[in-house]
Amino acid sequence: MHTSEKCIDRTKITAAAPEGAKVVWLDGRAMRDKCSLMREFAHGFSFPDYFGENWDALTDMLDDLTWFENISAYLLVVQNYSEVLADGSQRDREILRDLLQSLGETWREPDGAGHVTGFNVLLAG
Template sequence: MSATDLRSILADPEHSGAYFIDVRDTESMAQAGEALDYAVLRVDLAGCNDKADLMQRFAAAGQFPDWFGGNWDALADALADLSWRPASGYLLLVEHADGWRAAHGECFDTLLDILNETAFRWAGNHTAFWALLPFPAELLAALED
């Protein structure tokens, strides 16, 4: 897919949400988001041990304010606000999420729900919010089964 095609897709808030992508597409997605002047936030979950660690990583990547409470509700509130990170759109790259999913399946599902609900809320304001989860190709194929 060309860079123009990626930008065209990412520019449409009606289709934004949480999506699994091939890990090989991570950098091209980040570049497309930057070309659209989106805030590109990278959350690296490599070695993430627990929910508290997950919250800290999201807070650091998003430069969340001091009021961030470090729980699911606070994560949903912070992602739905982002007033301290004004941008024409948002692109989260939640990297190495495959390990988190394998170790914390129920929490992973909760995170996906929050990311999708956040995208829906932003789309209501005509603002794109993409949460992309790069997975190795072989794991993507397993997700499709």
């Protein structure tokens, strides 16, 4: 997980992504509370309809992502990160930060075929 206080150039980030990478852009201004955060993640990652909109369900969805095919890596870019959960609790902010941190570790594990799909997170602003 990486953080930046600077604005992120969407064109440059997308162009720099490796071939076959899935880049997901989320805006913290649309995720000021837990409910809106869950909706934004569901939309950005095209979660199945059965997504439960809670922390365990979010973790399960982000650990899976099998509905995307032939992805070489994932890059989640959260712009205006300072706005994320601004109307939520400190505990929810901690849970989200821990969840995002663990994604990189989870996705570093090779799958059954020995293939590793990276998952990087960039928190900006």
